Amino acid sequence: MSGAGAPTTIADATGLTAVIVAASWHDTVMDGLIDGAQRGVRACGLQDVPVVRVPGTFELPVAASRLASRYDVVIALGVVIRGGTPHFEYVCEAATIGLTKVSVETGTPVGFGVLTCDDEQQALDRAGLEGSREDKGFEAATAALVTAVTLKD
Template identity: 40%
Template sequence: MATNLKNLSDYNKSNVPSAANMKFGIVVSEWNEEITEALYQGAYNTLVLNGANPNNIIKKYVPGSFELTKGSKYMAECTDVDAVICLGCVIQGETPHFDFVCNGVTQGITQLNLDYNVPFIFGLLTTLDQQQALDRAGGKHGNKGDEAAVTAIKMVQMGRSLNR
């Protein structure tokens, strides 16, 4: 469903398990900091609202969105997190750089999900302009960070229910 048809912050709280006994890593791109910090705040607040202990939320920065995959791999290998939330923002410019970065991050996060027994959550905004990013980082379309946090909680619960 297109974001303009659904608010990223809307979710049925009764369908979200408690995050009380879960530990999360959040890897945040420093590039487009205004956007990525808003995404982080959304994710952090949603995790806590759903029972996560703030001491069980680890935040680490990477320089740009392309580095999200390696930073997230480090997070999974060097900590005991139950899920890694990858937050970044790529805004289209005048060169094909946008396409290469978006494709690389998408493929990288997909590969991490296949290689590890920890869910890696795709919280990358890929927008045509700054306003679209702002609209999806707490603006009129909600916050992709909220959606990423709910996804992380649900994926951890799914893994636990299957005795991963």
């Protein structure tokens, strides 16, 4: 995990609408990602952004697709931790392709806050928790909002 080179751009997104759609697996990691995303939207001038929960990362694209028609920005958060079967690859690929498709087809920026990790420690290191090395929820939120502001201008 590098963390090096990550942009720190914040934009004034006042007046835009956003929603956080988050998977439910791995409570501690997800709590950190959601907290980070909420900090990110507040840093960009938004308040009271709703959080919609879905069962897992695989369900993020369908929820994001529906929500993209109602919000200016969708912030998708999830975590997939490698196990002993190919399930990891299937879920990661489906989430990545699905969320990309939502963004491109709707024109709605989708913040990609899906952690794809080899083990739980890697996820904790990226979750924005106290002691984490990275804050991927914050990064996903601000990236989507900066993109929305850029496209609006």
